[in-house]
Amino acid sequence: MTLICEGADEAVADVADGSTVLVGGFGMAGMPVDLIDALIRQGATDLTVVSNNAGNGDTGLAALLAAGRVRRMVCSFPRQSDSWVFDGLYRAGKIELEVVPQGNLAERMRAAGAGIGAFFSPTGVGTPLAEGKEVREIDGRTYVLEHPIKGDVALVGAHVADRMGNLVYRKTARNFGPVMATAATTTIVQVAQVVETGTLDPEAVVTPSIYVDRVVAVGAAARQQEAS
Amino acid sequence: MTLICEGADEAVADVADGSTVLVGGFGMAGMPVDLIDALIRQGATDLTVVSNNAGNGDTGLAALLAAGRVRRMVCSFPRQSDSWVFDGLYRAGKIELEVVPQGNLAERMRAAGAGIGAFFSPTGVGTPLAEGKEVREIDGRTYVLEHPIKGDVALVGAHVADRMGNLVYRKTARNFGPVMATAATTTIVQVAQVVETGTLDPEAVVTPSIYVDRVVAVGAAARQQEAS
Amino acid sequence: MTALDTLDRTVEHTDRGPLSRDEMAEIVARDIPPGSFVNLGIGQPTKVADFLAADSGVVLHTENGMLGMGPAAVGDEIDTDLTNAGKVPVTELPGASYFHHADSFAMMRGGHLDVCVLGAFQVSAAGDLANWHTGAPDAIPAVGGAMDLAIGAKQVLVMMTLFAKDGTAKLVPGCTYPLTGVGCVDRVYTDVAVFRVGSQGVTVLETFGISYDDLAARLDVALRRLQD
Amino acid sequence: MTALDTLDRTVEHTDRGPLSRDEMAEIVARDIPPGSFVNLGIGQPTKVADFLAADSGVVLHTENGMLGMGPAAVGDEIDTDLTNAGKVPVTELPGASYFHHADSFAMMRGGHLDVCVLGAFQVSAAGDLANWHTGAPDAIPAVGGAMDLAIGAKQVLVMMTLFAKDGTAKLVPGCTYPLTGVGCVDRVYTDVAVFRVGSQGVTVLETFGISYDDLAARLDVALRRLQD
Numbered sequence: 038m039t040l041i042c043e044g045a046d047e048a049v050a051d052v053a054d055g056s057t058v059l060v061g062g063f064g065m066a067g068m069p070v071d072l073i074d075a076l077i078r079q080g081a082t083d084l085t086v087v088s089n090n091a092g093n094g095d096t097g098l099a100a101l102l103a104a105g106r107v108r109r110m111v112c113s114f115p116r117q118s119d120s121w122v123f124d125g126l127y128r129a130g131k132i133e134l135e136v137v138p139q140g141n142l143a144e145r146m147r148a149a150g151a152g153i154g155a156f157f158s159p160t161g162v163g164t165p166l167a168e169g170k171e172v173r174e175i176d177g178r179t180y181v182l183e184h185p186i187k188g189d190v191a192l193v194g195a196h197v198a199d200r201m202g203n204l205v206y207r208k209t210a211r212n213f214g215p216v217m218a219t220a221a222t223t224t225i226v227q228v229a230q231v232v233e234t235g236t237l238d239p240e241a242v243v244t245p246s247i248y249v250d251r252v253v254a255v256g257a258a259a260r261q262q263e264a265s
Numbered sequence: 266m267t268l269i270c271e272g273a274d275e276a277v278a279d280v281a282d283g284s285t286v287l288v289g290g291f292g293m294a295g296m297p298v299d300l301i302d303a304l305i306r307q308g309a310t311d312l313t314v315v316s317n318n319a320g321n322g323d324t325g326l327a328a329l330l331a332a333g334r335v336r337r338m339v340c341s342f343p344r345q346s347d348s349w350v351f352d353g354l355y356r357a358g359k360i361e362l363e364v365v366p367q368g369n370l371a372e373r374m375r376a377a378g379a380g381i382g383a384f385f386s387p388t389g390v391g392t393p394l395a396e397g398k399e400v401r402e403i404d405g406r407t408y409v410l411e412h413p414i415k416g417d418v419a420l421v422g423a424h425v426a427d428r429m430g431n432l433v434y435r436k437t438a439r440n441f442g443p444v445m446a447t448a449a450t451t452t453i454v455q456v457a458q459v460v461e462t463g464t465l466d467p468e469a470v471v472t473p474s475i476y477v478d479r480v481v482a483v484g485a486a487a488r489q490q491e492a493s
Numbered sequence: 494m495t496a497l498d499t500l501d502r503t504v505e506h507t508d509r510g511p512l513s514r515d516e517m518a519e520i521v522a523r524d525i526p527p528g529s530f531v532n533l534g535i536g537q538p539t540k541v542a543d544f545l546a547a548d549s550g551v552v553l554h555t556e557n558g559m560l561g562m563g564p565a566a567v568g569d570e571i572d573t574d575l576t577n578a579g580k581v582p583v584t585e586l587p588g589a590s591y592f593h594h595a596d597s598f599a600m601m602r603g604g605h606l607d608v609c610v611l612g613a614f615q616v617s618a619a620g621d622l623a624n625w626h627t628g629a630p631d632a633i634p635a636v637g638g639a640m641d642l643a644i645g646a647k648q649v650l651v652m653m654t655l656f657a658k659d660g661t662a663k664l665v666p667g668c669t670y671p672l673t674g675v676g677c678v679d680r681v682y683t684d685v686a687v688f689r690v691g692s693q694g695v696t697v698l699e700t701f702g703i704s705y706d707d708l709a710a711r712l713d714v715a716l717r718r719l720q721d
Numbered sequence: 722m723t724a725l726d727t728l729d730r731t732v733e734h735t736d737r738g739p740l741s742r743d744e745m746a747e748i749v750a751r752d753i754p755p756g757s758f759v760n761l762g763i764g765q766p767t768k769v770a771d772f773l774a775a776d777s778g779v780v781l782h783t784e785n786g787m788l789g790m791g792p793a794a795v796g797d798e799i800d801t802d803l804t805n806a807g808k809v810p811v812t813e814l815p816g817a818s819y820f821h822h823a824d825s826f827a828m829m830r831g832g833h834l835d836v837c838v839l840g841a842f843q844v845s846a847a848g849d850l851a852n853w854h855t856g857a858p859d860a861i862p863a864v865g866g867a868m869d870l871a872i873g874a875k876q877v878l879v880m881m882t883l884f885a886k887d888g889t890a891k892l893v894p895g896c897t898y899p900l901t902g903v904g905c906v907d908r909v910y911t912d913v914a915v916f917r918v919g920s921q922g923v924t925v926l927e928t929f930g931i932s933y934d935d936l937a938a939r940l941d942v943a944l945r946r947l948q949d
Binding site for chain 4: 064065066089113114115116123124127134136137138139140141143144158159160161163165166207208210212213214215216
């Protein structure tokens with residue numbers, strides 16, 4: 038059953054040291070910045086973070102990295118024009134890095150959520166990122182065996198939740214959110230707004246409530262709602 | 266690019282003998298009855314049909330079976346109270362049957378559409394339906410290797426299409442449609458209504474136009490539109 | 494689980510007869526924790542829904558693509574696009590969501606459902622399930638979602654009469670019918686007793702209209718009392 | 722493909738200089754068939770969109786979860802929830818749809834895109850692609866969606882200058898940089914020539930500001946004329 042939390046601190050209170058944390062977002066779109074900030078305050082450390090990028094600028098995931106809480110980063114694209122925090126940690130040998138092709142990253146989390154033990158992907162075959170992995174030819178095409186990536190916690194940024202935890206997203210901020218929500222033991226979601234159950238169109242729900250453990254409303258709309 | 270067809274006959278005109286045809290629907294919900302009727306008129310034979318059931322009553326898929334066009338049926342649940350057509354053919358040795366657990370059936374078509382070479386599923390392990398298949402223990406759980414099911418043609422029943430071929434479905438009639446649409450070389454869809462492009466909410470599109478080759482409007486709403 | 498988790502010894506209800514079908518459903522409903530996501534298999538398990546308290550917060554999943562399924566539809570509510578897995582017209586509750594078959598079975602296979610209730614031909618002491626095929630040579634095999642359901646919930650409950658019409662027990666040392674799943678059943682609810690099964694063997698939790706000793710005498714499997 | 726498919730012999734444009742960056746983009750756009758579903762990689766390939774005819778019916782895919790992407794957003798159009806894969810704010814066209822990352826890369830990996838246009842460090846005669854890593858020991862590896870894109874379209878086109886700043890050719894007998902994909906490139910669009918590459922070797926389709934013979938003299942790979 039989904040818990041509607043009063044604030045982000047309550048939502049992330051029990052994240053344990055050493056957890057694997059799936060962090061939504063593609064760049065800053067869909068990045069659950071309030072949850073990450075709360076996680077920094079909460080203090081969990083020695084984390085493995087799975088996210089498409091390794092932080093942008095100095096906020097969100099970059100701030101978590103800067104706080105020294107991340108032991109290992111699993112991502113597709115750490116190196117960006119504004120990824121100076123990660124770059125510094127990496128060059129100083131202070132963080133481990135596993136680079137995964139973006140589609141394999143998404144599919145490996147989908148597999149974790151869908152109970153698939155492993156799958157053969159054509160992506161990365163013959164490249165350094167497939168080294169040491171099992172390879173098989175199926176129907177004339179070569180594939181590499183990829184395994185699920187499961188999170189202890191997923192931090193997801195969505196648009197609107199109903200009180201049961203059903204979620205809709207907004208435009209390309211959807212990105213990794215729906216997949217990560219299925220792949221973690223505990224899924225924690227920040228939204229711009231929580232609405233009454235029955236308000237969302239059942240045909241348009243993207244993440245069904247079964248995947249959502251905690252929801253917190255953040256930002257302008259939430260503050261307004263609180264004040265009213 | 267999606268072609269909006271004038272009628273179901275035009276939509277299925279080039280289905281070849283010996284094709285593998287994915288047929289949507291769960292029982293009659295989402296069953297593309299008009300496309301199947303057109304396929305019966307069209308005459309393609311020696312077909313392999315992949316569908317959850319093996320026909321209900323005397324219409325739709327059951328009529329295709331009764332016309333003797335199906336050499337082989339791949340489904341999860343052929344035996345129903347109203348599956349007398351299939352039952353008769355099967356007992357007379359006039360049709361081959363591959364029974365696949367329903368979730369593996371869906372996931373095997375999803376794999377075909379998603380370019381996955383094969384996947385390890387926990388479903389069916391230790392049962393007669395996994396006999397002869399590769400088995401592997403991963404992280405303490407036993408899985409069976411399942412391969413994609415790809416169609417030459419998919420016949421899908423959806424609710425509304427826009428002129429580009431984006432689709433939305435209605436309630437549990439969605440079922441296998443979105444998966445089959447991804448898994449066939451040519452996807453042919455019957456809908457209750459075709460609307461102008463831009464009418465459907467981009468957040469609520471279930472099957473993006475890229476998966477749809479032909480659309481035909483059928484039924485009361487379509488006839489009304491034609492008359493007006 | 495609820496009521497049964499508070500048991501600290503086997504309870505023998507010898508002051509009454511065996512459970513009726515409705516009473517069995519009521520006992521199963523009693524043991525489903527509030528807020529659970531639950532799949533009720535076709536047939537007898539469907540009846541469990543009638544005994545879930547209105548405020549239980551239990552959300553029903555139907556594998557043909559819906560969470561938040563309501564009671565059977567009557568009269569004007571009947572909509573052929575909205576059925577349960579048994580193809581019976583049903584209704585939609587507030588907070589419902591629809592999804593396609595691959596997503597629906599990913600939800601199941603991924604272990605996101607809390608409870609699944611199934612019928613059975615046989616259950617073994619170790620929790621093997623046989624519920625899809627009698628093994629009769631002339632039977633048309635039809636598995637549907639049975640194998641996916643069997644391995645697809647955190648708790649798999651079976652509802653069945655303990656003895657077949659010919660008097661043979663359906664809780665057996667090893668299944669003689671073709672298996673649906675291996676070691677997948679957690680509890681067996683019968684007309685005369687509730688059992689816990691699995692790698693630890695068979696524990697009798699409650700009896701109805703029969704004493705523990707009389708029950709033990711009628712079964713070929715070794716039984717244990719709770720807290721033996 | 723369009724224009725180039727009508728070529729029956731290699732065309733040498735020696736009456737002009739090499740193509741500018743804009744002209745390269747224009748030539749690529751010319752060769753994309755109307756109605757294609759196309760992914761334009763980050764950087765130079767993005768420019769191709771500017772040269773697609775308004776009535777081309779080409780639908781742009783961005784791997785962060787959208788079909789029907791419009792031009793870059795300006796002024797009030799800018800919405801941080803709507804970006805392309807390069808994290809540049811973009812717009813939405815009528816008929817657009819949004820989907821999550823696993824679905825987006827399933828679309829790609831499943832071979833549903835007609836054309837993908839990528840930049841490259843090197844392409845081999847056999848169509849191997851190197852575009853994600855220079856192999857420099859101190860470089861932070863970052864692959865993003867490059868490996869998925871490389872194997873994820875029916876036609877993979879590369880856009881690059883033919884020679885690096887130091888004068889070394891980027892169309893090579895075998896890539897010396899780490900591979901992105903094996904045998905995946907179909908055509909290479911450069912400032913001085915357009916090539917077909919693959920298992921049949923390298924065919925020169927068009928030259929710009931250089932003759933076929935002069936081109937052959939500057940490259941280490943064996944060239945063929947069209948219809949040799």
